[in-house]
Amino acid sequence: MASTTSGDVLPTGGRIFTSIPDLFFIPEFVFGTLVWILVASTCVYPDHPLGWVMFVSVFCCVFTTLLFFLYLCGANQSGICPALDMCYHFLAAVFYLSASVILAYITVLKGWGVTVNSGGTLSIVPLIGEGLKIYRLDVAAVVMSHVSTLLYFLHAIFSAIRWKRA
Secondary structure: OOOOOHHHOOOOHHHHHOOOHHHHHHHHHHHHHHHHHHHHOOOOOOHHHHHHHHHHHHHHHHHHHHHHHHHHHOOOOOOOHHHHHHHHHHHHHHHHHHHHHHHHHHHHHHHOOEEEOOOOOEEEOOOOOHHHHHHHHHHHHHHHHHHHHHHHHHHHHHHHHHHHHO
16 A cells, blocks of 8 residues: 655656656666767777766766666665755766766867877877767767756756655
């Protein structure tokens, strides 16, 4: 029998496909995975900034999937779960925003033909052939990353509203 206590604020099972904040789980997973695939399919160079982008996309993909399955199984009925849901999605939005800015900056540099050699020196290389393909993949990754940022931010906002109601 379903209870109407404050612990039953979060939906479980198939109801997660009908509630507004939880409806974002699938698009977050899809767009986050696309960022992961698009960045990984190019040469991850320079290592440090694009390594952060890879970390964010893998971290958010794994934890969003885990959270989705916890909601699906009904393991989200603790009193602290609405606050944890809001905090996770806000953190994911901040992470994705930082990764999106870094990825956009690296993509703009690649668009101008600027590359960093192994010695740390800059060189100008025209965008033709493989370089143009990598640039286009990076542009797609930037778009998907910004969409993921928006989805996580919207999920955080709606989760905050749900948390305040609890």
